[in-house]
Amino acid sequence: VGSHRSAGTAAGPKRGSLIVVGTGYLVGGMVPLLARDAIAQAEKLLCSVGDPITQHWLASLNPTAESLNDAYAPGKPRRETYREMAERILAPVRQGKRVCAAFYGHPGILVDPSHLAMRQARQEGYPARMLPGISAEDCLWVDLGLDPSDHGWQSFEATDFLVHRRGHDSRSHLVLFQIGSIGVGVYLQRPLWSRRGLKVLMEVLLESYPPQHEVVVYQAALLPVLQTRLDRLPLGKLARAEVNVASTLYVPPLAPAPRDAVMAARLGIG
Numbered sequence: 049v050g051s052h053r054s055a056g057t058a059a060g061p062k063r064g065s066l067i068v069v070g071t072g073y074l075v076g077g078m079v080p081l082l083a084r085d086a087i088a089q090a091e092k093l094l095c096s097v098g099d100p101i102t103q104h105w106l107a108s109l110n111p112t113a114e115s116l117n118d119a120y121a122p123g124k125p126r127r128e129t130y131r132e133m134a135e136r137i138l139a140p141v142r143q144g145k146r147v148c149a150a151f152y153g154h155p156g157i158l159v160d161p162s163h164l165a166m167r168q169a170r171q172e173g174y175p176a177r178m179l180p181g182i183s184a185e186d187c188l189w190v191d192l193g194l195d196p197s198d199h200g201w202q203s204f205e206a207t208d209f210l211v212h213r214r215g216h217d218s219r220s221h222l223v224l225f226q227i228g229s230i231g232v233g234v235y236l237q238r239p240l241w242s243r244r245g246l247k248v249l250m251e252v253l254l255e256s257y258p259p260q261h262e263v264v265v266y267q268a269a270l271l272p273v274l275q276t277r278l279d280r281l282p283l284g285k286l287a288r289a290e291v292n293v294a295s296t297l298y299v300p301p302l303a304p305a306p307r308d309a310v311m312a313a314r315l316g317i318g
């Protein structure tokens with residue numbers, strides 16, 4: 049790091065820079081204009097997206113495109129993969145290039161390598177910026193036809209939700225990411241990484257909801273030709289549901305929250 053620092057000049061920041069963008073879902077159909085410009089104008093584009101068509105689209109916008117996904121390997125700890133990805137993003141920044149890193153969905157939601165690369169680039173004195181993208185959760189509200197502010201909502205990464213026993217309000221919407229890889233720290237080459245974790249999740253949710261409470265296993269379409277999946281099922285059947293590592297769980301509110309008349313009066317809306 050010390051030697052990179054010395055590459056800066058008194059005239060200003062070093063020339064290398066990093067911009068991190070999201071590709072949303074649907075092959076670039078959800079890429080904001082600013083992000084599209086950053087993708088096209090980068091001197092080096094590094095990407096981690098979920099399907100070859102989006103990868104192809106990125107390469108058509110910028111021929112320097114290189115996928116980071118070969119850093120995944122069966123049985124390899126994902127933390128190690130993320131560190132490697134961050135290093136691969138930083139290498140051309142250190143060579144003085146304008147680098148763009150593109151990740152599917154929102155690039156800052158549940159994406160360790162983007163945050164690692166941003167932090168490290170800034171620590172080394174390079175300008176680094178992230179643009180917001182469209183996350184799976186954004187798509188979920190649209191596909192369910194819901195305004196989450198109706199009851200308020202909480203979202204958690206599923207393993208984090210369980211291990212930290214996060215409290216949540218069952219009268220609000222609940223969204224759980226990564227229900228297909230609960231408790232698994234390595235990369236596995238199969239659709240569902242832990243049925244055992246899914247069963248534990250079901251058991252914990254049954255502490256707050258009845259078994260017949262309808263939940264939705266959600267999977268946004270990656271390509272315009274594919275169907276979005278909204279599998280509705282009773283919570284009590286979640287452990288045996290068809291879930292994969294791209295599934296997100298939606299749990300609707302159990303009941304409306306009672307209105308606090310004293311509070312309403314205090315606010316002058318009683």
Ligand SMILES: C[S@@+](CC[C@H](N)C(=O)[O-])C[C@H]1O[C@@H](n2cnc3c(N)ncnc32)[C@H](O)[C@@H]1O
Pocket residue numbers: 073152153154155156157158159182183184185224225226227228266267268269270293294295296297
């Ligand atoms: C590593 S996170 C990436 C999230 C992504 N950055 C975003 O903003 O949507 C992976 C998790 O995102 C969710 N996810 C990814 N692809 C999805 C899809 N096509 N439909 C619904 N959820 C998805 C799942 O919960 C999955 O386990």
